[in-house]
Amino acid sequence: MPVRSVKERIKELEELREQLRVLDPEKAKAQHAKGKLLARERLERLLDPGSFQEIASLAKSRLFQGRAPPGDGVIAGFGKINGRPVYVFAQDFTVMGGSIGEAHGEKIARTIELAMKSGVPVIGLWDSGGARIQEGVGALHAVGRILSTVVHASGVIPQIAVMLGPSAGGSAYAPALMDFTIMVEKISYMFITGPNVVKEVTGEEATFEDLGGARVHASISGVAHFRTETEDEAFDLVRRLLSYLPDNFEAPLPVEDTGDPPERVEPALDAIIPDDPTKPYDMREILGLVFDGDTFLEVQPEWGQSIITGFARLAGIPVCVVASQPLVASGAIDINASIKAARFVRFCDSFNLPIITFVDVPGYMPGLDQEQGGIIRHGAKMIYAYTEASVPKITVIVRKAYGGAYISMGSRSMGADVVFAWPTAEIAVMGAKAAIQIIYRRQLAKAENREELEKKLIEEYEKEMLNPYRAAELGLVDEVIKPSETRAKLYNALTVLLSKRDYCRPRKKHGNIPL
């Protein structure tokens, strides 16, 4: 019986490795022709050079009848991003359309489980046609396994989904269950039911782009958190996003030296709020001046735009920022903005990132579509999220803060630890005109010159009520500060609160957040 030498066995391995690099050159060319990178190319560009270690590299499908390809259409393993260990899986569209079979699904599930055990982030590069029909219910179970693993890992480690191809059917739920979804223009598509079935059932003619392109999910459905033009930009974004996040929910925050001094006084802030209360300004200018230079990373910039959510650094400490945007709908909170803020606040709470809130909100967005759309339910999510969060919560009231919207934007009753207000703050139940109509209804009805009386009462109300001092007298504002002092004040409050422990929490299985 011929015995194969050790040398021969090693040579066999080398040949196998060479084969595995590009399994199907024809399909690889087709992938490139579509403007998409191959799975291994993506991993090379995302991870630090030479840091990738593959797992289950030769796993094959049991149920698939015929020549099962090694790896089963997904490449998974661990590597480093900017020196930090991460787990990653990249679906390979050139292998059976990246379809999910038993081995494929199990590999992804195992990668996420390993990431949980290791306490490091996991990044999924999704590019798949969906469940593998040939494997029947086994494929569905595989998809289900991925979904349940993502849920178990949720809140333990950061999970980032990068959509680099189609993601249809049940498997489109996996990225949605992860913490952040990045979509790439013209390459990513996510939908539950494809155009053909949609046409059959509802008669609607819809293209891939209409149903689930990057723009739709970034600006209409709110499924995507970021939208980039190219795959490389998406990888840059993953690196940037990870730099703000701890490895897991028990790990310390990644503080960086930005070289920006914490006690920087910014006189330009004193000049941003216009004298005329009907004139808007861009809240992003304020954020750009208060936080460390060029560190603001906006999350979901195209959806729910009356609230800005994003990560930033304050003297190097990563923080979560929630801020009203007076440029959009006067800063009024609508359904999308409430949901966006609520989810963001809950994510930040999961990973111990402090929350800094900037308030300039006149109220909730009025309208039939808002009320019938359930602004009550969705606005409640924001209230729940803020109250539940046990991270340091610091609020700066910049201009308007009226009514229920004042309450939900990180007010004292929502558990804000320190509340600052600018001299331009107007903290009141409602604006002057509406308020005097109610309070002085009788006097106005009896008045000889109603317009004159109205004008006088409005002026009085504006002087008495539309300022931060009534709220300060009630202890709901800790200090009225000059805008130029904001950065230093925030830094001092933040550093003393960083090791905050919230003791007054009743024991329960979990609350019932309105959904």
Next chain:
Amino acid sequence: MDGRGRQQRGEDNSSHNVRIVEVQHEDAGVYTVVFEAEDGSRSSVRVRVEGDIISTPFGSYHVSELLSASKSAKRRRERRKGSSISWLVDFESGVAKTKLSVKVVEVYKKPGERVEEGDTVLVVETMKMLNEVPSPCSGVLVEVAKSGAGVPQGGILFRVEC
């Protein structure tokens, strides 16, 4: 820009946009770059280029980082200009229609006047705030609502022929 990527602000809090006017080669890897601000004033900075790294008095930068940062900043600026008013105004083939009923408070351009993409055409009031509405493209303003007029939901604010 200062060394941390923040735009310098003038006394009136305007942000300065600068463009590079001239690059003088001083020595091996050393250049003097001359900038011109919007107001015409010029300033110069000496930079050293070594391999992939550009060193300036304000900090050192990787060339590839600067390139990708400037590309994405440009794209963000472009997106911002367009998307800020999309909650209120629908633009389709140069026609600006309002999504809420508004009052036209001030009109800056006349019919027949040329407008550039991003120029403010008029200001409308809704939800107790003033909102500037920019032109979605460069072209000629064909029609525009009158100052003081109330425009109902779905009404036309202006029409530009791009």
